[in-house]
Every structure is written in C-alpha cells, then in structure tokens.
Amino acid sequence: MKKVAFIGTGLMGFPMASNLLKAGIKLQVFNRSISKAEPLKEFGAEISNTLSSVVKDTDFIITMLTDDGAVEAIMSHPDFLNNLNSGSTVIDMSSIKPNTAIKYGNIFKSKDINYLDAPVSGGTIGAEEGSLAIMVGGEQSVFDKSINILKAMGNPTLVGPIGSGQVSKLANQIVVGVTIGAVAEAITLCEKAGADPVKLIKALSGGWADSKILQTHGKRMIEKDFSPKGKTVTHFKDMNNILECANSHNTHLPISSLVKEMYKSLVEKGHGNTDHSSLYKEIERINREWVKN
Secondary structure, three states, X not given: OOOEEEEOOOOOXXXXXXXXXXXXXXXXXXXXXXXXXXXXXXXXXXXXXXHHHHXXXXXXXXXXXXXXXXXXXXXXXXXXXXXXXXXXXXXXXXXXXXXXXXXXXXXXXXXXXXXXXXXXXXXXXXXXXXXXXXXXXXXXXXHHHHXXXXXXXXXXXXXXXXXXXXXXXXXXXXXXXXXXXXXHHHHHHHHHHOOOHHHHHHHHOOOOOOOHHHHHHHHHHHHOOOOOOOEHHHHHHHXXXXXXXXXXXXXXXXXXXXXXXXXXXXXXXXXXXXXXXXXXXXHHHHHHHHXXX
C-alpha cells in the first residue's frame, strides 16, 4: 500500500484528510499546531511531530496550507526537501500564485520528485462531503498515478501543465467573488424594496440566476450567519493573486478590481476571519455612507 503524508489540517485540510482515511489510505499527518491533527487518530492517522518524519519514506505528500508564505516555509525547509524520496510525488492543494507553483515544480523536477498543483473549490462543505472541485496542473502520467488519492477528496480534472491548476483556481475565485457580490446586492435590494429575500431564492431556483452561491451564501446573508466556511481574508488574498496574474499578462479585470477593494475594506475593518459571504456587510456599509451623503 502506498504511504501518504498530509501536511496542514486546518478548516479545509482536516476534513480532506479524514476522507482519505475513510477511503482506506494509510496517512501520516503533520500540522504546525499538533493539537489540530490529533483528532485524526480516531480515523487511523499516525501523527508526526516533525516535518522530516512525516515525509520520510513517503510515496505521496499532500500539502494544504494557507498561502504562498506558508507553502514557502514548508517546501523550502531542509527537513522537508532533504527527506523526500526520489520518485515521490508532492501534491500541493493550497491556493497560491501560479508562479510559486511553477517555481516548486522546477525545484522538485531537479530532484527527481513529481509535482502537481491541485487547488480546490467547494469550501468546508465540499471538503466534508468529499465533493471538492480539484483543478490540477502537471503531467498526465503523474496525474494518472495520483487519481485515486485525489478522487477520495473530490472530482479532479487535469487542466494543463504545472501552474495551470492555480490559474484555474484564480478563475474560480473570480466567479465566486463576483457572484457573492451580485447575490449580496440582490438580497439588499429585496430587503430595501419590500420583497422577501427567502422567497426570492425560492423564486430564482432553477432559473438562470440560480447557483450554489445563491442557495448557500444567500442563506447565510439572510440569516446574518457569517461564521467562517471560507474566510474573507483568504478570498482577499486570492483577489490580489488574480490581479497580479492578470497584470503579468497585460490584462485588466475591472470587476475583479472592485471586488478586491470591497474585500480589502472588510479585512481592514476587522472582518477578515468572517465568512466571505460577509461581502453583504460591506454593501450594507456602503449604503449607510451613501445615504449620509
């Protein structure tokens, strides 16, 4: 049986690791805060206290980390790099810049180590249900031998060479961020103009405006439940990465630029750890300021 390591058991990583264990995959787990990984013992995980021990003699290493800085800290660490087996495969499922993925793809290739960038979409619900959309960049042969591991967490699609997974995730985050903003404005309009937003969602179901975001995030907005399923600060990071990528390809994304500024305002006002559906709160704030003026 192939030995798999999993690094990063936060909001997303924990349920993803749980699904791997439920699929019968032998798992070695490491997290900077070991207490966050300990509950995985009941599913059969072995908990490692060091980076070197979690990756040593491992066939597949999965990382699910918060951002580029966290990925750099792990993947550049000697305890990680110097203990990877030749021929092993690193699958980074974090959401990072495409150039960061390409950089580590080249580093690992020079050490005869395979690499896939495989960010996900679907939030904590998708992670718990094992139904994540998984956008993969890398070689077909590496993807093929990793497919059963990826399928335990969701629905993987190879979209191109290394870096393409991250570009696809940025495209995903454009659609998600802009749609959250549209749903927030639609609900705000209904509340202000006397229509029932709960019945709005029912009325739009099955039509062109229907979506998972309308159904899920719209409900959160109506109930004013902004407990984090996908954090505002994380989506702000993604919007910055989107615009940086666009700029590097001489492309202007005006709607994404506006959404980024709205997420920036939320983070600056202390709402970074709320759910990204709290874009609704920013629209409320803008309307209060607009009425005053």
